[in-house]
Amino acid sequence: GPPTANVVPMEADARVIMLQTEKAFDVVDLDPYGTPAMLLDSAVQCVDEGGVLIVTATDMAVLCGNNKEVCFHKYGSFPLRSKCCHESALRILLASIEQHANRYKRHIV
Structure with missing residues (x-):
């Protein structure tokens, strides 16, 4: 059958959750009030290879x-x-995401 979705609500610092979670996320949606800059490093590390990173600024x-x-x-x-x-x-936002991803030998497509 089709895979079941696992959605688990958490209440803590998003950066800590993204870095401490053992399994990578298929989708990470960053929608902070203001800049997402402080979340990008953690986000590019925790999204699974081939996963989706959604960023709102x-x-x-x-x-x-x-x-x-x-x-x-x-x-x-x-x-x-x-x-x-x-x-x-x-372009500035995409370049920033790419720079963070490159630190971990990753890239955006």
Whole structure:
């Protein structure tokens, strides 16, 4: 028959849960209020090979260039203030995820 889904609610620091769980997760959905930057390292380590990592960033002002220093601190990139700032923001977020994944010999597709 079809596999059964195992969903277990947990209440603790997400970074700790992601790093202490023995079995890798098939899907990890990061949807923090604000930046996901502090969760990326743990997330790329705990998602299974071939798994799905879903990331939401609600700090678009930072990613779009309103505070370049904060963006560099959180994501390792300087944003551009231009008409294409939303595309640039997405590229910054993807580059940050890729950098975290590369530390563990992983990559994003």
